[in-house]
Amino acid sequence: QVQLVESGGGLVQAGASLRLSCAASGRTFSTYGMGWFRQAPEKEREFVATISWSGGIKYYVDSVKGRFTISRDNAKNTVYLQMNSLKPEDTAIYYCAATQRTVGRDSYEYAYWGQGTRVTVSS
Numbered sequence: 001q002v003q004l005v006e007s008g009g010g011l012v013q014a015g016a017s018l019r020l021s022c023a024a025s026g027r028t029f030s031t032y033g034m035g036w037f038r039q040a041p042e043k044e045r046e047f048v049a050t051i052s053w054s055g056g057i058k059y060y061v062d063s064v065k066g067r068f069t070i071s072r073d074n075a076k077n078t079v080y081l082q083m084n085s086l087k088p089e090d091t092a093i094y095y096c097a098a099t100q101r102t103v104g105r106d107s108y109e110y111a112y113w114g115q116g117t118r119v120t121v122s123s
Contacts, residue, residue: 002025003024003025004023007117009118010120011122014122017082018086019081020081020083034079034096035047036097037107040091047061048061049061050104063089067084067085086119087121088121093119095116
């Protein structure tokens with residue numbers, strides 16, 4: 001069992017940066033692949049980024065490549081999403097998730113989810 005709690009969301013202007021954090025409970029956090037997903041109003045949840053247990057494998061959706069960086073600190077049971085050069089189209093609720101796979105780009109691959117943190121980017 002893994003429990004996930006996101007934080008770090010907020011209201012920012014276009015071009016600003018935010019860093020989301022996801023704190024995980026459980027001693028087995030370091031064995032899970034982790035991911036970030038987001039859901040904009042009236043849209044389906046979409047994959048944003050994923051990272052392997054070691055941090056050696058990372059994937060991003062094309063729309064955030066070069067702007068977002070996923071990382072993790074297994075000693076702190078925390079995964080991060082550094083978001084730079086934010087755009088209004090990044091506005092969404094961001095969810096952290098854990099998978100027993102190495103990495104995952106589809107929501108069905110994830111067994112554990114956080115409650116989400118809201119990010120709003122104004123133009």
